Amino acid sequence: MTARMDKRFAALKAEGRPALITYIMGGDPDFETSLGIMKALPDAGADLIELGMPFSDPMADGPAVQMAGQRALKDGQTLAKTLELASRFREGDTETPIVMMGYYNPIYVYGVERFLDDVIASGIDGLIVVDLPPEMDDELCIPALAKGVNFIRLATPTTDDKRLPAVLKNTSGFVYYVSMNGITGSALPDPSLIGGAVKRIKGHTALPVCVGFGVKTADHAKAIGAAADGVVVGSAIVSQIAGSLTKDGKAGPDTVAAVATLVRGLATGVRAARLVAAE
Amino acid sequence: MNETPKPNSFRSGPDEDGRFGIFGGRFVAETLMPLILVLQGEWEKAKNDPAFQKELADLGAHYIGRPSPLYFAERLTEHLGGAKIYFKREELNHTGSHKINNCIGQILLAKRMGKTRIIAETGAGQHGVASATVAARFGFPCVVYMGATDVQRQAPNVFRMKLLGAEVRPVTAGHGTLKDAMNEALRDWVTNVDDTYYLIGTAAGPHPYPEMVRDFQSVIGTEARAQLLEAEGRLPDVVIAAVGGGSNAIGIFHPFLDDDSVRIVGVEAGGRGLQGVEHCASITAGTPGVLHGNRTYLLQDGDGQILEGHSISAGLDYPGIGPEHSWLHSIGRAEYVPIMDDEALDAFQMLTRLEGIIPALEPSHALAEVIKRAPKMGKDEIILMNLSGRGDKDIFTVGKILGMEL
Incomplete structure (x- = not known):
């Protein structure tokens, strides 16, 4: 399992650009539409897909992701169905x-x-x-690594140099740098600060460092992508889904297309990122 | 399952990772992890610092009004015709409940840590009022998160908090109760890590909160144990307390845990009955899971989604329970029983008429269990109950149910 991710990051490195990592909530607004969106993501320019597992009490998430989870749960999404989403997606995309x-x-x-x-x-x-911070590694991280499943850890501005080695110890795949102290979907912090933070983490690990929390536009993606190995976009995508729904909260005729359009824009930003860095 | 040997002491937990058996722990986002490690370190230092303990004791005596009395409920005992009933009168504390014991302790810690802003969650509003009170006393700005439903049914406490200078932020997510307030407080904390101290009101959440809150509340049981030995020359046969998150209960239970002869009984909110989802009996009708930083018994569906629950009492309206209670249940040291809304309401009225004490709806649940047990016990036996809060805040709720004009 680790192979597919390592291969993707190696290819992007060869291409000389950061990854665009797109987050969707599994089952938002319903199973079939969610699958349709997921299938459309790679063509629109997504390099990796984060598939959210809905939870009733998402304590680190802002209103956009909270509501996405509520929509999914209301439509009957479960963890088993989120796993099924992934396997249905895999039927047509093995990369x-x-x-x-x-x-x-x-x-x-x-x-x-x-x-x-x-x-x-x-x-x-x-x-x-x-x-599940490193203090809780016995719960899932160690068993996952033993079976060859990547366990990607979040590093945050509160993770100081003393703590970083502990956070990175059992991390694989990539490191997800949370760009600020806060919940998902908040305002984007100063990109120049993020560059320093990514550099700090890279001092401790050879893994790709991807940055998320607050990235909403192609310009953000471009600015963050200049300093990181990947850019994660979540709240902007689930907000795009929310905005495309009918009055009674069902998928609209353009829901899949609306997400694809947004992701195409973000992909343009990511692809322009290293040009900025080279200037 | 292998039989685990009886521990030498039931009072030595949690371990250094904050676990009581499989319960407890530190299930928090990375942003908060460094903060709770710092908090743990500061708490370790503070609890071994005589100056901190002295300040705590002084404020306990002169600000809270400790020790709270141990009261022999003579008429209730006579009426029930069985065991002698004693109340630990935590409802006589400043602000009207046990919550102030913990708030004074944690605000001293916040001050020590150089924090400048206090946040808290509240259900019934008793912890919110106690937090707003200590924030006023020590000059901190204070934000209290409270479920929108609870804001409605606990209006007097909302007003009190505002008078004390706190900002009350209603939370509309979910059913708008304590669980949702706690989610929102955690979101605030994760956003304002540098200056903010999160004053958790119950013996739950990530380590070190369950241990710390228990230690601040254990003054209840420590006093009661000494007071009862003084009054009766012996220990009680049963100790009973209501359990929502479980801070008043662990506070009175903990000093008795190694007294083998003392039965420990926690009373959960049975709401409208355990058949459906309209109750908050996490241990009696729930299963282990992970929420709000700890593993404990939770009300949840088969997919691990947390259920909302129901109780007539806002303070018990929480789908989880402190991890130490889950452990005490799992090893059989304490038993947990449900009491329904209507039983609590009957008990509320009985105490009011027989003893001239208006109890909060939370300890009315404990009282209903006392009313069930006392007649079956001998007159030489003793029940100790934690009367954890006064009922002034509940008169509107009770009045409405009883059809009385206010």
Whole structure:
């Protein structure tokens, strides 16, 4: 499983540009539309896909992602269905890495061993679990690594140099740098600060460092991409979905197209990033 | 399952990772992890610092009004015709509940740590009022997150918090109760890590909160144990307390845990019955899971989504429980039983008429269990109950249910 992700980052490195990592909430606004969006992402320019696992109490997420999770749960999304989304996607795409992102409780209730087996069977390449810091590695991180599933860790501005080695120790795939102290979807911080932070992390690891939280436009993607190995966009995408829904909250005629349009714009930004860096 | 040997002491937990058996822990986002490690270090230093302990004791005596009395409920005992009933009168504390014990402790810690802003979550509003009170006393700005439903049903406490200078932020997510308020407080904390101290009101959340809150609340049981030995020359047969998150309960239970002869009973909110989802009996009807930084018993569906629950009492309206209670249940040292809304309401009225004490709806649940047990016990036996809060805040809720004009 680690192979697909490593291969993708190696190819991007050869291409000389950062990755565009797009987040969608599994099952938002419904299973079939979510699958349609997921299938459209690579063509629109997404290099990796983060697939959100809805949770009733997403404590690190802002209103946009909270509402996306609520829409999905209301439509009957479960962890089993999110795994199914990934395997349905894999039927037509064996190249684009998928990272599942969410909170621990649904996984814990599903059963860690059973979950990891199903993750592998569904063609998922990595996991990001927000509420499992390194202190809790025995829960899921170590079992995941033992089975060859990447465990991607978040590093934040509060993760100082003393703590960084502990955070990076069992991290694989890439490091997700959270660009600010806060919840998802907040305002983007100063890109120049982010460059320093990425450099600091790179001093401790050879893994790609991708940056998220607050990236909303092609210009943001370009500015952040100049300093990082990848740019994560989440809230902007789920907001785009929200904006395309009908009055009663169902998928609209343009929901998939609206997301594809946004992602194409972001992809342009990412592809221009290193030109900026080279100037 | 292998039989685990009985521990030498039930009072030595948690371990250094904050675990009580499989419960507890530190399930938080990376942004918060360095903060709770710092908090843990500061708490370790503070609790071993005589100056900190002295300031805590002084404020306890002169600001809170400690020790709170141990009261023999003579007429209630007579009426029930069984065991002697004693109340630990935490409702007589400044601000009207046990919550102030913890708030005074944590505000001293916040001051020590150089924090300049306090945030808190509240259900019934008792912890919100206690937080707003200590914030006023020590000159901190204070933001209290409160579910929108609770803002409605606990209007007097909302007004109190505002008078004390706190900002009350209603939370409309979910059912608008304590769980949603706690989510929002965590989102605030993750955003304002440098200056903000999160004053958690119950013995739950990531380590070190469950241990720290328990230690601040254990003054209840420590005093009660000494007071009862003084009054009766012996320990109680049963100790009973209501459990939402469980801070008043762990506070009175903990000093008795190694007294083998003392039965420990926690009372959960049975709401409208355990068959459906309209209750908050996390241990009786829930399963282990991870929420708000710790592993504990939770009300959840088969997909691990947290359920909303229901209780007549806003303070018990929480789908989880402090991790130490989950552990005490799992090893059989304490038992946990449900009490329904209507039983609590009956108990509320009985105490009001027989003893001239208007209890909060939270300890009314404990009282309902006392009313069930006392008649079946001998007259030489003793029940100790934590009367954790006064009922002034609940008169509008109760009045509405009883159809009385206010």
